[in-house]
Structure formats: structure tokens, C-alpha cells
Amino acid sequence: MVIIDDVTLTYKGATPAVTAVRGTSLTVDHGEFAAVVGPSGCGKSTLMRLVTGLVKPTEGTVSVDGALVTGPVKIAGMAFQNANMLPWRTVIDNVMLPLEIVEPHRSRFRKHKAEYRARAEALLATVGLAGFGDRFPWELSGGMQQRASLCRSLIHEPALLMLDEPFAALDAFTREELWCVLRDLWQRLHFTVILVTHDLREAAFLADTIHVMSARPGRIVQTKKVELQRPRDLDICFEPAFTDIVHELRGKIAEVRQA
Amino acid sequence: MNRLTEKLAPWLFTIALFVIWEAVCRLFNISTITLPAPTAIYEAMVKHWWPILTNSYVTLWTTMAGFGLAVIFGLFLGIVVGWSRTIYRGLYPVMIGFNSIPKVAVVPILVIWFGIGEVPAILTAFLISFFPIVVNVATGLATMEPELEDVLRALGARKLDIMLKVGIPRAQPYFFGSLKVAITLAFVGTVVSETIAANKGIGYLMTLAGSSFQMPLVFAGLLALAVEGIVMYAVFAYIEGRMTRWAFRSSMNTAP
Ligand SMILES: Nc1ncnc2c1ncn2[C@@H]1O[C@H](COP(=O)(O)OP(=O)(O)OP(=O)(O)O)[C@@H](O)[C@H]1O
Ligand SMILES: [Mg+2]
Numbered sequence: 377m378v379i380i381d382d383v384t385l386t387y388k389g390a391t392p393a394v395t396a397v398r399g400t401s402l403t404v405d406h407g408e409f410a411a412v413v414g415p416s417g418c419g420k421s422t423l424m425r426l427v428t429g430l431v432k433p434t435e436g437t438v439s440v441d442g443a444l445v446t447g448p449v450k451i452a453g454m455a456f457q458n459a460n461m462l463p464w465r466t467v468i469d470n471v472m473l474p475l476e477i478v479e480p481h482r483s484r485f486r487k488h489k490a491e492y493r494a495r496a497e498a499l500l501a502t503v504g505l506a507g508f509g510d511r512f513p514w515e516l517s518g519g520m521q522q523r524a525s526l527c528r529s530l531i532h533e534p535a536l537l538m539l540d541e542p543f544a545a546l547d548a549f550t551r552e553e554l555w556c557v558l559r560d561l562w563q564r565l566h567f568t569v570i571l572v573t574h575d576l577r578e579a580a581f582l583a584d585t586i587h588v589m590s591a592r593p594g595r596i597v598q599t600k601k602v603e604l605q606r607p608r609d610l611d612i613c614f615e616p617a618f619t620d621i622v623h624e625l626r627g628k629i630a631e632v633r634q635a
Numbered sequence: 636m637n638r639l640t641e642k643l644a645p646w647l648f649t650i651a652l653f654v655i656w657e658a659v660c661r662l663f664n665i666s667t668i669t670l671p672a673p674t675a676i677y678e679a680m681v682k683h684w685w686p687i688l689t690n691s692y693v694t695l696w697t698t699m700a701g702f703g704l705a706v707i708f709g710l711f712l713g714i715v716v717g718w719s720r721t722i723y724r725g726l727y728p729v730m731i732g733f734n735s736i737p738k739v740a741v742v743p744i745l746v747i748w749f750g751i752g753e754v755p756a757i758l759t760a761f762l763i764s765f766f767p768i769v770v771n772v773a774t775g776l777a778t779m780e781p782e783l784e785d786v787l788r789a790l791g792a793r794k795l796d797i798m799l800k801v802g803i804p805r806a807q808p809y810f811f812g813s814l815k816v817a818i819t820l821a822f823v824g825t826v827v828s829e830t831i832a833a834n835k836g837i838g839y840l841m842t843l844a845g846s847s848f849q850m851p852l853v854f855a856g857l858l859a860l861a862v863e864g865i866v867m868y869a870v871f872a873y874i875e876g877r878m879t880r881w882a883f884r885s886s887m888n889t890a891p
Contacts, residue, residue, distance in 0.1 A: 428789040450791030460783045464804050464881045476800065477792045512881060529786075538789070 377536065377568045378404040378427055383436035384593075385422055396422040398593035399436070404585075409562060409569045411579035412596075413625060414589030415633045420572040423594070424538050427570060428452045440536065449536070450478070453529035457541045459521035461513035467524050468509030471496045474532040481532060499527045503557050519550035523557065530561060539571045543578065552610055555581055563607060576629075577613055580604075580621045588625065590632045598628055671851040676858065679851035686840060691859045693835040694825055697753050698867075701760025702821040709765040709817070710810070713772025717806065718798070723777045734766045739827055746832040756828040756836060763824035764817040771813035775806025808882035811875035818867045826860060 380402040387394045396419035404410045412420050425431045426438050429445040438445040440452075453474065461470045475481040475492055485492065497509055503523040513521055522542060529537060539558075543551045559582060562569060573579050579586045580602055588598040602621060604612060612618050653673045659665070660672035667675050680687060716726050738759055745755035779802055787797050829838025837856045844852035876883075 425785065428785070430785055430788055448788045448791060450789070452789040454786045454789050456782045456786075458780075458782065460780055460786065462783075462801065462804070464807075473787075473800065474790050477787060477790045477796055479791075514881070532790070 377406045377408070377441060378402070378570065379437075379439045380423070380426065381437050381439075383426060383433040383438060385419070385426060385431060386434045395593040397426070398595055400589075400595040402587060402596050402599075404568060404570060407566045407568055409571070409582060409584045411571045411573060411583035411586045412589060413573060413576060413579050413586060413629065414594060415591050415629060416574075418589045418592050419594030420589060421540055423589075424454075424540050424570065424572060427536075428454065428538055451534055452536045452538050453532065453534035454538045455522075455525045455529040455540070455542045457544045459513070459518070459525040461521055461524060461528075463512065463514055466510050466512055467505070467516065468493065468496050468500065470513060471500065471509075471524060471527045471531050473528060478532045496527070496531055499531060500524070502561065503527055503554075519546050519554070522546060522550075523554065526554070526558065526561075530565075530567075533565065533567070535567055537567050537569045539569065539573075541572055541574065544574060551575075551578070556610065558582060559608065576622045576625045579625070580618055581608060581610075581613060586621075586625060588628050588632065591635060597632060600625065668848055668850050671854050675851040676854045679849070680855045680858070683852055683855065687837075687855060687859055690835060690837050690840045690856075691863060693753070694756075694822075694829065694837040694860070695863055697756040697829075697836065698760050698818075698821045698825045698863075700753075701757040701824060702764055702818055704757070704761040705765035705768055705817055705821065706814070708761070709768025709813075710772060712765075713769045713806075713810075714776065714798075714803075716769060717773035717776025717802070718794070720777055723773055727773075730766065730769060738763045738824060739831070742828050742831045745828070751832045751834060753833070753835065756825045756833055756838075759828035760821040760824035764821035767813045767816045767820065768810065771809040772806050775809030776802045779805060808875075808879040811871070811878050815868050815871040815875060818871050819864055822860065822864050822867070 384398045429448045586600045587596045590597045657673050826838040829836035833839040841853050841856040
């Protein structure tokens with residue numbers, strides 16, 4: 377689904393020019409849940425922008441869904457650490473925003489608004505936001521906004537979901553709750569996910585594969601398959617197999633931070 | 636009770652100001668030529684109510700005409716400037732330079748071009764008031780959260796989509812916030828131009844009265860201006876509140 381082949385990216389606008397990632401490769405299969413972890417500033421967000429075609433690699437190639445990425449990919453849903461809701465739109469209108477842009481929904485949107493509304497409401501219900509559609513984002517808590525943001529990234533059923541530390545700003549309980557929300561959505565819809573996170577437990581709980589990046593200039597230095605059975609339950613976080621994975625990753629990150 | 640006093644406070648302070656003014660004039664026996672007392676001004680107002688009214692009307696409509704032009708051009712230029720960060724960075728210094736030209740210096744040029752009358756007043760009002768609108772609209776557009784832009788671009792949104800869905804709604808509080816600044820500036824522009832070169836308007840009336848030492852009438856003109864200014868400001872502050880209620884509720888910053 378996603379192939380990053382020996383990609384280097386240098387931000388030339390900055391003085392001095394910053395090489396965010398250098399000679400990195402990464403493959404994510406169709407329907408795979410991949411997580412990327414690494415020290416702060418190592419180029420994880422840059423990697424996301426490369427995959428979605430928002431920045432062009434200085435060297436190397438990125439391809440998504442079998443096609444070389446030359447511009448914005450048009451199929452990706454994205455969510456970030458900040459919910460980035462539009463404060464002048466109600467929650468449901470925020471969630472429906474991608475439908476106003478992505479074809480074929482775009483041209484059908486006006487005529488089939490009721491149908492799409494129902495769909496958005498159903499999606500909101502699955503993340504525990506039933507009945508909040510007509511509120512404004514600023515009437516919602518941070519965690520609720522983040523759920524809505526997740527809905528916005530999924531409403532058009534993207535084949536590729538890009539998540540950049542979407543749960544980082546949340547408290548531990550809400551975060552674990554949203555892990556389960558994401559797990560269930562993924563299990564149901566089977567899209568491809570690339571999740572950037574600082575939380576190793578999050579990566580181990582959700583992902584099929586975990587990629588560890590080195591310090592800047594970033595490069596994938598280790599790829600770890602998570603062989604835990606699915607469906608996973610939160611209790612798995614206390615099993616030795618799970619803690620072993622987290623422990624190993626922790627060691628690796630400490631090592632790359634030293635280097 | 637407390638809210639009532641809060642509501643009445645502006646009135647109370649205004650009344651107090653006039654009372655103190657009157658008292659000072661009487662106590663120190665200040666001559667009307669230096670500083671006319673409010674009662675003297677009131678007398679002048681009653682006596683000259685017709686010229687004050689007609690000239691106020693002229694000032695009002697020239698101001699509104701200049702302001703209207705400023706809104707149209709300001710919006711247009713603001714959108715152009717805010718469209719891309721490159722244009723924003725490139726044009727900003729030029730506009731700052733333009734804005735730092737004292738508009739009084741331009742009035743004689745306008746008079747040479749358009750003759751004495753309403754046109755220079757309208758144009759001065761326009762020149763002085765369109766800048767805050769441009770800057771605010773452009774800032775509202777150019778300070779869009781890059782992550783939000785990324786979300787939309789990754790969906791295949793074109794620049795126009797992003798502007799329509801995010802940029803323009805987002806710039807609205809900036810725009811409406813700038814209107815109340817711009818309308819007050821437009822008044823300044825009109826009156827400056829009228830005092831220099833006009834045959835109508837409050838500014839002209841004041842110069843005329845001043846040259847014949849009718850100080851109460853000069854001050855009556857000033858008061859008329861103040862009232863017009865306050866009313867217009869209030870109108871646009873009200874519109875701002877109505878149009879952009881969300882901006883006051885959300886954490887998003889609005890224009891100063
Ligand atoms: N638009 C940009 N222009 C110039 N340099 C940039 C730009 N974006 C990122 N960088 C630089 O590239 C490097 C990697 O940034 P990136 O945001 O990808 O890191 P990250 O791994 O996501 O960090 P964090 O974990 O803190 O979010 C940083 O050193 C940053 O300063
Ligand atoms: Mg980042």
C-alpha cells in the first residue's frame with residue numbers, strides 16, 4: 377500500500393537547511409496497522425507529509441497504492457494532536473467536511489445531504505458522540521473533540537489513515553478508551569493505518585508492525601512485528617509478551633537517542 | 636443592580652464630563668473664545684441646527700462612500716495578499732510603507748486632481764481606512780493552521796476549496812473587527828480633507844466658524860462629529876458581534 381524507498385528530505389527554506397529524514401525505507405501492506413515511534417524531532421511528522429504527498433522527497437520515491445506520489449494523494453484521512461475543528465461549524469458539519477471535497481461525494485453532497493448526515497451521525501455514535509452533532513466544537517471537551525477529529529478523518533472511508541500523535545494531548549483513561557475505538561473501527565473497516573506516537577504501549581497495543589526511527593536525520597532503524605493475537609483487549613497490556621515488546625522498544629529508543 | 640450601574644456607567648461618565656466642563660468654565664471665568672462652556676455650545680447648536688444637520692449629512696455620506704470603497708478594495712486586496720504566504724511576505728512591507736504616508740499630505744494632490752468638493756474627501760476617507768481592512772483580512776487568511784491545510788490538501792482540496800471552506804470563514808472575525816477601526820479612520824479622513832479643501836461638511840463648517848471666532852459653533856461641530864463617530868462605531872461593533880459569535884466563544888484569536 378505504502379512504499380517509501382530510500383527517501384531523503386531536506387527542508388531548504390530553513391537556514392541552515394534541515395535534513396529531516398535521510399535514506400529511509402518503509403513498507404506498509406494493504407490493511408496493515410503500522411506505528412512509527414522515535415525521539416522528538418526525528419522526522420516522524422515529515423514522514424507523514426511525505427506519504428500524503430504534501431512534501432516532495434529530495435531524493436528517493438514514495439508510492440501509495442501502486443502509484444508514484446507526485447502531489448497530494450487525495451485518498452488519505454488525517455488527524456493530528458490538535459483536533460483542528462472549525463469553530464464556526466457544528467460538530468457534524470466538521471465531520472462532513474471531507475465529503476464536501478472528496479469525489480464522488482463532493483458532487484453528490486447537496487442532493488444526498490440527509491443520507492450523509494445519517495452516516496456522519498452513525499459514525500459519531502460509534503465513538504460515543506451520539507447526540508453531540510449539533511453542538512459546536514468549543515462546547516466539547518478536548519477528548520470529545522479528538523473523537524470528532526477521528527470521525528472527520530474516517531467519514532469518507534479513506535483507504536489510508538494517517539494519525540500524527542492523535543491521542544497525545546489526552547488523559548490516560550480517555551486515551552485508552554480511544555485506542556479501543558480506533559481498534560474497533562479498524563477491525564470493521566480494514567483501512568491501512570500509519571500511526572505516529574510517542575507512547576510505546578499505544579503502538580504495541582494497536583499496531584501490527586512498529587517502526588523505530590533514529591534521531592534526526594531520521595531513518596527507520598528497526599521494524600518490529602507485534603505477534604499478539606487479535607482482537608486485543610486492554611488487559612493485554614499487562615501480559616508479559618506485551619511488556620516485553622514495550623521494554624525492547626524502550627531500549628531501542630534510548631539507544632538511538634544516545635547516538 | 637450592579638449590571639444596571641454597568642449599563643448606565645458610560646452615560647454617567649459623559650454627563651459628569653460635561654458638568655465638570657461647565658463648572659470649570661464658570662469658576663475660572665474662561666472666555667468663550669478659548670473654551671466655550673457646554674451651555675454656550677448647546678445654544679450654538681440650537682441656533683445653527685440647520686447648517687449643522689446638513690453638513691453632518693454631507694460628512695456622513697462622504698465618509699460612508701469612502702468607507703464603502705475601502706471595504707470593497709480592502710476585501711479584494713486582503714484576499715489577494717492573504718492567498719499565499721509568498722504574496723503576503725512580499726506585499727506587506729509595501730503596504731506598511733504606503734500606510735505610513737500621512738494622508739493629510741495627499742489631500743492637496745487630490746484637490747489638484749479632482750477639485751474642491753466631496754471627491755477628495757471620499758478618497759481621503761478611502762485611503763486612510765482601507766489599510767486596516769487589508770491587513771486584517773490578509774492576516775486572517777495567512778495565519779491558517781498549517782495542519783488544517785494539510786488535512787484538506789491530503790483530501791485533494793484545491794487552493795480555492797481551502798479558501799472557501801476555511802480561509803474566508805476564518806478571516807471573518809478579523810474582517811468585521813477591522814470595520815469598526817476603519818469607520819472611525821474614515822471619519823478622520825473625511826474631516827481632514829474637509830478642513831483643507833471643501834465647501835461642505837462638518838470640517839468645512841468648523842473652519843468657517845473658526846475663522847470668524849465663533850468658538851461655540853466650532854465645538855458644536857466637534858460634538859456632532861463625536862456623535863456620528865460613536866454611532867457608526869456602535870453599529871459596526873454590533874454587526875461584528877452578530878456575525879462572528881463563534882469567535883468569541885472559541886479559543887481562536889481574533890483581530891485586536
Ligand atoms: N516546514 C519546515 N521547515 C523547516 N524545517 C522543518 C519543517 N518542518 C519540520 N522541520 C524540521 O524537521 C525536523 C523533523 O521535524 P518533524 O516535525 O518531522 O519531527 P517529529 O518527529 O514529528 O517531531 P515530534 O515528535 O516532536 O512531533 C525538525 O528538526 C524540524 O525542525
Ligand atoms: Mg511531529
